[in-house]
Amino acid sequence: MLHNEIAGQINGDDNVAYISLPGLVKPTNEDRLEYWTQDHGMSACIADGHWGDEAAQHAVSFWKDAGIPDSKEMAIQKTSELERELYTSFGKPVMDQEIDLTPETAFVGINISEDRLDIASYGDCRLLVVNGAAIKYSLEQKSTWLGAFSHLGLRSRMAVKDGLVYERLPLDKEDYVIMFTDGLDECIYERPTISHEEIAESFRLVQPKKILEDLVSLAFSYGAEDNISALIYKPTFGSN
Numbered sequence: 001m002l003h004n005e006i007a008g009q010i011n012g013d014d015n016v017a018y019i020s021l022p023g024l025v026k027p028t029n030e031d032r033l034e035y036w037t038q039d040h041g042m043s044a045c046i047a048d049g050h051w052g053d054e055a056a057q058h059a060v061s062f063w064k065d066a067g068i069p070d071s072k073e074m075a076i077q078k079t080s081e082l083e084r085e086l087y088t089s090f091g092k093p094v095m096d097q098e099i100d101l102t103p104e105t106a107f108v109g110i111n112i113s114e115d116r117l118d119i120a121s122y123g124d125c126r127l128l129v130v131n132g133a134a135i136k137y138s139l140e141q142k143s144t145w146l147g148a149f150s151h152l153g154l155r156s157r158m159a160v161k162d163g164l165v166y167e168r169l170p171l172d173k174e175d176y177v178i179m180f181t182d183g184l185d186e187c188i189y190e191r192p193t194i195s196h197e198e199i200a201e202s203f204r205l206v207q208p209k210k211i212l213e214d215l216v217s218l219a220f221s222y223g224a225e226d227n228i229s230a231l232i233y234k235p236t237f238g239s240n
Contacts, residue, residue, distance in 0.1 A: 006220065007213045011035075016042070017208035018231035019216060023183055023224035031181050031229035032056040034064050043068050045109040046125055046229050048181040050145050055086050055103035059146070068111035068118055072166035075120040080160045083151050091148025097155045104147030108139065108179050112235060117177060119167040122146050122160065127179040128196060130203045131172060135196060140165050176203050176211075177233045183226030187219035194218060208232040 010019045022029040030049030035042070045063040049056030062082050069075035090102035106123020119127060119139060123146065127139035142163050144150065150157035157163075171177075178199065185194045194215075205211050212232050219228055 003213065003217050006216050007209070010209050010212055010216075012209055015208065015234045015236055016231065017212040018044070018229075019212060020046075020227075020229040021216075022227050023187070024220060025189070025223070025225045026227055028053065029227045030056060031183070031227040032060045033229045033231065034060040035231060036064060041111065041113040041235075042233065043109070043111045044179065044231050044233070045107060046179050046181060046231065047105045047107040048123065048125055048183075048227070048229070050104040050106070050147075051101045052103040054090070055105035055147050056107075058082075058086060058089065059105045059107045063107070063109045063120075068109045069120050069166070070111070070118055070168075072164070075166040076161055076164050079120070079122055079146070079164050083146055083160055086146060087148045087151035091151060095148060095152060095154060097149060100148070102148045104145035104149065106145055106181075110177065110179060110233075112171065112177070112233065115171045115173075115235070117167075117169045117171050119165070119169070121165045122163050125179065125181055126185065126196075127177070128200065129169065129171070130176045130178065130200045131174050133201050133204045135200045136175065137167075137169055138196060139167070171235050173235065175235065176208070177235075178230065180230035181227060183224070183228040184215060184219050184230050186226065187222045187224050187228070189225040193222050208234055 047056035108125035129137040
């Protein structure tokens with residue numbers, strides 16, 4: 001895909017840019033992305049679907065309705081509720097973990113309010129806070145998926161209380177937040193391809209849309225073997 005074609009698929013404005021697309025190999029996009037503004041700031045959720053897109057769609061809709069939690073206790077409670085909903089929709093009391101491959105998802109949700117970033121994540125979605133092309137924060141990824149198997153404890157899926165990552169971070173006015181699925185940095189399928197340091201270097205540019213255009217174009221130059229969803233946000237406020 002040419003640079004200008006990618007640019008044409010990027011949504012946003014001066015402070016935010018986001019995109020979700022299938023890449024060059026997979027026929028369908030199992031990722032989902034939601035971004036919404038509020039009086040106090042913004043929220044967003046990216047979900048990476050597994051064995052279909054239904055769980056990812058359910059996850060982003062759930063977090064848009066519920067709101068991103070503002071404490072670890074609430075994040076565990078709400079993620080457990082999401083897990084139960086996925087189990088009710090797709091699972092059954094007795095499942096064969098080799099055959100019953102029902103939709104699952106990883107997700108990362110954020111809320112930015114004033115100079116504060118709240119993060120709730122389960123699975124292997126990525127998030128970086130970048131300042132001056134240096135990584136200030138990197139979200140911990142865990143090798144697990146949310147769905148019927150995690151509800152039943154099958155296939156080594158982690159329990160919500162163990163797999164859920166919740167963070168509250170201060171933001172400075174020169175910080176950028178980027179969240180993305182593994183199709184961006186592992187654009188050669190399941191193989192680390194673009195380092196997070198290389199991603200951070202892209203932030204020597206200042207416009208979120210241009211940064212995102214260059215990063216997605218780079219992933220496409222490597223073959224874009226997985227779905228790619230990404231969002232970059234530049235706060236309009238901050239502590240300094």
